[in-house]
Amino acid sequence: MKELEIAVALRKEGKLKESNEILVTLANDYPDNSVINYQCAWSFDVLSLEKEAVPYYEKAILIGLPEMELQGAILGLGSSYRTLGKYQKSKEVFEKGLAKFTDDRAMKVFYAMTLYNLNEHSKAMEILLTNLAQTSSDENIKIYKKAIEFYSDKLDEIL
Structure with a gap:
């Protein structure tokens, strides 16, 4: 058209x-x-x-x-809900989206922002740290990749 x-x-x-x-x-x-x-x-x-x-x-x-547009629409809707302060709706949209598009790193990052807004800080940090470790080309991040991934879900643990 x-x-x-x-x-x-x-x-x-x-x-x-x-x-x-x-x-x-x-x-x-x-x-x-x-x-x-x-x-x-x-x-x-x-x-x-x-x-x-x-x-x-x-x-x-x-x-x-179609798949590509659906992926973008889910990310856009979830992000819009978050921006409007509708955090629970945003979380639901992202969780449905991530069930379908499990490897969408951008969606994971936007989901982490929503989790932050819902005071789910540990889960938000875990998602962000895992994505950082898995995608960074920074040499220092690469050196500590295993440690970053290992501690990503253990931030509140004290020895």
């Missing part, structure tokens, strides 16, 4: 408001198109209008999305 391609191109060019206007029109014209709803949600998200993004994310996920 030409209008959708134009809207996505405008977003990539940093013309966020123009992109959003096209996507809102498209979402109104094609309310059952999951990809348009996802792109519309994303267009609100990049404008820091998470409250407006949420219903479009929810609808896109409900209708059904």
